[in-house]
Amino acid sequence: MTVKSHQPLQHGRLSRLESRLSRLAPIAVDPRPQHGPAPEVSFIVCTRNRVAVLEPCIRSIQAACRAHPAFAAELVVVDNGSTDRTAERLASIAELSDIPLTAVCEPRRGLAAARNAGLARARGRVLVFVDDDCQVHGDYLSDLQRHYASGERVVRGGRVEIGDARDLPFTIKRSPVRERLTSDVHPGGFVLGCNMTMHRDVAARIGLFDERFGAGGPLRSAEDTDYLVRAVLLGIPVEYVPDMTIFHHHGRRDRKAIDRLHRDYSLGNGGLCLKHVRHAPWLLRHFYWAVRSAFRELVKGPAFDCELKLSHWPIVAMNMLGAAKFAMLVLARSPEAPQVRRDQQAQDRQTQDRQDQQANAEARVNTP
Numbered sequence: 112m113t114v115k116s117h118q119p120l121q122h123g124r125l126s127r128l129e130s131r132l133s134r135l136a137p138i139a140v141d142p143r144p145q146h147g148p149a150p151e152v153s154f155i156v157c158t159r160n161r162v163a164v165l166e167p168c169i170r171s172i173q174a175a176c177r178a179h180p181a182f183a184a185e186l187v188v189v190d191n192g193s194t195d196r197t198a199e200r201l202a203s204i205a206e207l208s209d210i211p212l213t214a215v216c217e218p219r220r221g222l223a224a225a226r227n228a229g230l231a232r233a234r235g236r237v238l239v240f241v242d243d244d245c246q247v248h249g250d251y252l253s254d255l256q257r258h259y260a261s262g263e264r265v266v267r268g269g270r271v272e273i274g275d276a277r278d279l280p281f282t283i284k285r286s287p288v289r290e291r292l293t294s295d296v297h298p299g300g301f302v303l304g305c306n307m308t309m310h311r312d313v314a315a316r317i318g319l320f321d322e323r324f325g326a327g328g329p330l331r332s333a334e335d336t337d338y339l340v341r342a343v344l345l346g347i348p349v350e351y352v353p354d355m356t357i358f359h360h361h362g363r364r365d366r367k368a369i370d371r372l373h374r375d376y377s378l379g380n381g382g383l384c385l386k387h388v389r390h391a392p393w394l395l396r397h398f399y400w401a402v403r404s405a406f407r408e409l410v411k412g413p414a415f416d417c418e419l420k421l422s423h424w425p426i427v428a429m430n431m432l433g434a435a436k437f438a439m440l441v442l443a444r445s446p447e448a449p450q451v452r453r454d455q456q457a458q459d460r461q462t463q464d465r466q467d468q469q470a471n472a473e474a475r476v477n478t479p
Contacts, residue, residue: 150183150211152255153235153311157225158243159191159327162200164360169204169212171246176210179252185211187233191225191327192218222304222325223334230314238314240335241357242305246274248356255308255355265348266309266317266339268302269355275362279419281369282361284351292339292349294393299380302349304335306357317341321386321447323440324379330433330440333379340387340394369419377426381433382440401426 154172158165169186176184186208190197201214217228226240237259241247248254251269258267271284284303292301309317317338325334339349363369384394405423408414415421 148183149234149236150185151235152182152184152237152239152252153233154184154186154239154241155189155226155229155233156186156241156243157189157191157222157229158193158197159220159225160193160195160197161243162193162195162197164244164362165197166200166204167246167360168241168243169208172241173208173210175247175249175251178249179256182252182256184252185213185233185235187213187215187229189215189217189225189229191222192216192220219322221322221327223320223322223328224325226325226334227319227322230319233311236311238309238311240304240307242359244274244360244362245271245305245357246360248358251355251357254352258352258355259308259310263348264310264313265350266302266307266313266342267350267352267355268308269306269351269357270353271303271306272356272358274358274360277364278359278361279363279366279369281363281372281419282359286351287353289350289352292343292351294343294391294396297380297394297397298339298343298349299333299336299376299383302335302339302351304338305359306355307335307338308355313342313347316345317347319447323437323445323447324382326375329445330379330382330436331375333376333383336380337383337386340383340391344387344390366419370421370425373415373421374425374429377429378433378436380426381430381435382437383433384430385434385437398427398430401430 156165156168156172165188169188172184172186188201190201198214198216201212205212205214213232215228215232217225229240230238237255239255254269268284270286271282273280273283282303282305284300292298318341320334321337322328322334324330324337325332328334342349363372381398384398387394401423404412404415405427406412408423415423415426
């Protein structure tokens with residue numbers, strides 16, 4: 112079965128998928144009054160105990176904004192429960208920043224929870240997720256504006272280069288070809304979460320990040336891949352472009368660190384496969400290909416990554432473990448985004464109360 116990401120789903124099927132897939136609240140709206148017009152773009156950076164790399168990340172975003180001031184930007188930095196000097200440094204940086212900078216404290220641990228907190232506070236028409244150990248290219252905003260000029264509603268990711276030549280070539284994407292995601296390509300790594308963008312109404316349609324996935328969550332990774340799969344199932348194209356470049360300073364310089372991350376990615380992808388097994392059965396094909404490649408390794412077939420000496424066998428083992436762990440989370444009724452859902456329910460109650468009060472007032476006016 113081949114489902115191309117740009118093929119729209121029928122309206123009735125789409126409604127059922129939206130309710131079954133996400134069950135996540137819409138993006139919350141910051142109830143506090145905002146001053147001035149909404150910016151064109153919001154950079155969302157999530158961080159935890161990495162102030163040393165966070166500051167160069169912020170400086171690179173500020174420099175890119177100065178290089179292209181016509182595309183008004185803001186920066187939302189989510190501190191995900193840091194215990195170092197992150198909060199103190201953010202306060203100092205915000206005071207001197209030449210672009211609006213909002214620091215958000217999200218004590219619930221996990222990258223997905225932090226991303227959701229950033230979504231709730233961002234005001235821009237276009238949302239840009241950048242990891243705290245990344246630095247954006249000076250032309251990033253001009254590339255971004257060009258790609259979003261048509262108004263097409265997509266999830267779009269850009270080029271990810273190594274920021275330090277001493278780091279091993281992992282968690283990067285250097286493809287020179289612009290392309291769209293189809294079921295023939297595994298969604299993991301097609302668009303990297305450290306350089307992922309979308310219109311805010313696309314994010315509102317897809318919903319919040321699933322907090323069972325992602326660094327700091329039970330499944331350790333794949334919150335970005337889950338977002339891509341949900342986009343595809345809603346008929347929203349997922350596109351990679353070879354510009355919109357960021358430089359990833361991930362700091363991993365020994366094979367042990369890369370192998371650990373390789374296993375974490377495979378764990379999350381296993382949970383992802385089980386989560387979407389009914390509506391995206393083509394994910395099972397990628398698991399089958401991993402099993403087949405693992406057995407071929409036994410007869411001197413190619414490894415998953417020959418340069419880094421990464422095998423297919425950890426992929427198979429961790430995929431199975433991830434699927435089992437996701438099943439346990441479902442049985443334990445582990446929620447996707449509990450706090451945000453409670454906040455949304457409270458907002459819904461307030462909205463209903465206001466509507467009831469307005470209806471009562473109108474009834475009194477119309478009563479003879």
